[in-house]
Amino acid sequence: QLASRDYRSETREVKIGNVTVGGKSGNTIVISGPCSVESEEQIRESSELLKSLGLTSLRGGCYKPRTSPYSFQGLGLEGLKLLSKMREEYGFSVVTEARDATHIDEIIEHADVIQVGAKAMYDQGILRACSKTQKTVLIKRGFGSTLQEFVQAAEFVLSGGNENVVLCERGIRTFETGTRFTLDLCGVEWLKHYTNLPVILDPSHAMGYAYGVAGLSRACIALGVNGLLVEVHPNPKVAKSDASQQLNHEEFKQLLQTLSPIASSV
Numbered sequence: 001q002l003a004s005r006d007y008r009s010e011t012r013e014v015k016i017g018n019v020t021v022g023g024k025s026g027n028t029i030v031i032s033g034p035c036s037v038e039s040e041e042q043i044r045e046s047s048e049l050l051k052s053l054g055l056t057s058l059r060g061g062c063y064k065p066r067t068s069p070y071s072f073q074g075l076g077l078e079g080l081k082l083l084s085k086m087r088e089e090y091g092f093s094v095v096t097e098a099r100d101a102t103h104i105d106e107i108i109e110h111a112d113v114i115q116v117g118a119k120a121m122y123d124q125g126i127l128r129a130c131s132k133t134q135k136t137v138l139i140k141r142g143f144g145s146t147l148q149e150f151v152q153a154a155e156f157v158l159s160g161g162n163e164n165v166v167l168c169e170r171g172i173r174t175f176e177t178g179t180r181f182t183l184d185l186c187g188v189e190w191l192k193h194y195t196n197l198p199v200i201l202d203p204s205h206a207m208g209y210a211y212g213v214a215g216l217s218r219a220c221i222a223l224g225v226n227g228l229l230v231e232v233h234p235n236p237k238v239a240k241s242d243a244s245q246q247l248n249h250e251e252f253k254q255l256l257q258t259l260s261p262i263a264s265s266v
């Protein structure tokens, strides 16, 4: 299997925009931004924050895989165009989610990384479409999937012809209801041991509450992961999705300060 260490013993090098993760790079990429792109004003505020902190990767959802059809579904193509504008103006690499295979062409045009969300991890239409491009694909682990199933999702992309795959652990569902999900750090060690793919962690979706995101981020760095995906919003209280888990700008700045002694974040 192409993702296994038996096939290739070294961790693969994968590009997120201009930044290389994995391999011998030693980089810890911080991919951050709001859960959803909501307006030009909002995404510009996020961009200014990232720029002020020297970060280069902006995330934001435009096609949101919401559990309810009555919740905010994302700005769609309008949102992608806003991300594209930020990418051009600030030189960011942009990470955004495809909820459906029909979104892939638009995302390729406007972004650098195609995110396959936890709910879409089993969607072979999306995975096969991702395999036909050379864009980096960030696959999030389904919250009810085994590690083996997670890696097999990556195999669909790798075997279809796209070697640029990054795995993202974002929490799995357990019996615990006090936190939104449970960040599977054992699983991360398994992925590092058995696979050759870079691994990044998403403490925001795992925890579900802003108060735990900084501590978990430091735990992830201590584990030696290739990156973090952290949600941050100019005003989380009024966020149109995932309001409770997004850091405000002050909290995010403080988090990065505590990370800088333990990781050279890009």
Ligand code: PEP
Binding pocket: 035, 061, 065, 116, 117, 118, 119, 140, 170, 205
């Ligand atoms: C997201 O990154 O905003 C998201 C929807 O994540 P997940 O697919 O992990 O739930």
Ligand code: MN
Binding pocket: 035, 036, 205, 231, 241, 242
């Ligand atoms: Mn989110």
